[in-house]
Amino acid sequence: QQLPESALFVYFQGFQVPDQHEIRVRKGFVGLGQLEDYANKVVFPHERTLTGPKKDRLELLRYTRTQFEQIFMLYEDPEQRIDHVLEEVARRTPDIRLKDEYGVEHSMWIVTDHERIRFIQGQMENKKLIIADGHHRYETALAYRDEMRGEKGSDRLPMAFFNMSSPGLTILATHRVLANLPGFEPAVFFNRAGEFFYRTESSKPEPGTVGVFVDDRLSYLQLRSPVDLRSLMPDLSEKQRTLDVFILHRLLLEKCLGIREEAVKQESYITYVRGRQEAISAVRDRRAQVAFLLNPTRLDQLRDIALEGSVMPQKSTDFYPKLLSGLTVYALD
DSSP: OOOOSSSEEEEEEEEEETTTOOOOEEEEEEEEEEEOOGGGGSOOOBBBHHHHHHHHHHHHHHHHHHEEEEEEEEEETTHHHHHHHHHHHHHHHHHHEOOOOSSEEEEEEEEOOOOHHHHHHHHHTTTOEEEEEHHHHHHHHHHHHTTTOOOOOTTEEEEEETTOOOOOOEEEEOOOEEETTTTHHHHHHHOOOOEEEEEEEEOOOOOOOEEEEEEEEEEEEEOOTTTOOOHTTSSOOOOHHOOOOOIIIIIIIIITTTHHHHHHHTSSSSSSSSSSHHHHHHHTTTOOOOEOOOOOOOOHHHHHHHHHHBBTTTTOOEEOOOOTTSSOOOEOO
């Protein structure tokens, strides 16, 4: 139903972290956000987009003139001022509550209280926003706005806002499973990797550690301390070079296996897998030759890289759970 007055929507998601027993609640709110060009340094992406998906989305937007999903946005509020308001609202029975096929419970409260809305708007007024998920949809909306300059409503977009200091935010690791590599020999691979890494049977928490499952054996490659990442990755910033995913892509995939960036983009040999056990099983079942296991990207790494204007490789972050499509709909007509 269409609401007769302006509103914000408090949006909570209750979920169990995959492969763990921990229950978490991610707390945020949904509202219309102003579209900003990246050059304005208000909205920051953390990954590059592909042309194909944006063309398809733009055609859909032209035809329907409706936004069915929200852009997943992150903001900083260490004092959790907005979170306190969200929790106050959530004391009453939600206007919408449902459970999806993954067992995630979605709860939403409609807020029409002008005082609360003004407070949240005031708190958000000068915030920088980082796109957690929805880069293609955001850039599609920018393109549509430019087509429809001056048309009422085309310069806004539904966004779901989440505080980076809120404990419910969860990033899962995305592992890389490789198949159909021509002439792949584990012994040759580990010999080449030895130039940059030492191999160990135990996992260490230091940056630059990548798990490798091959020949029914799990081991870990730890970056050697004398390795000069600045000379090996001169095109990357210091913060980018600390990411395990860049170390995997630039050193192990590119230098040790000869898999160039274009092949990674085309997913010629790579499948992206969320579950650690699923990645290992693919190798055990001979559906793949080797699996590379990564630690999740940390929120502070994402924040620092995005705010300096840099980006990460595709599939560097997996924010869990996904936002539910269709809970709120924004029609331009």
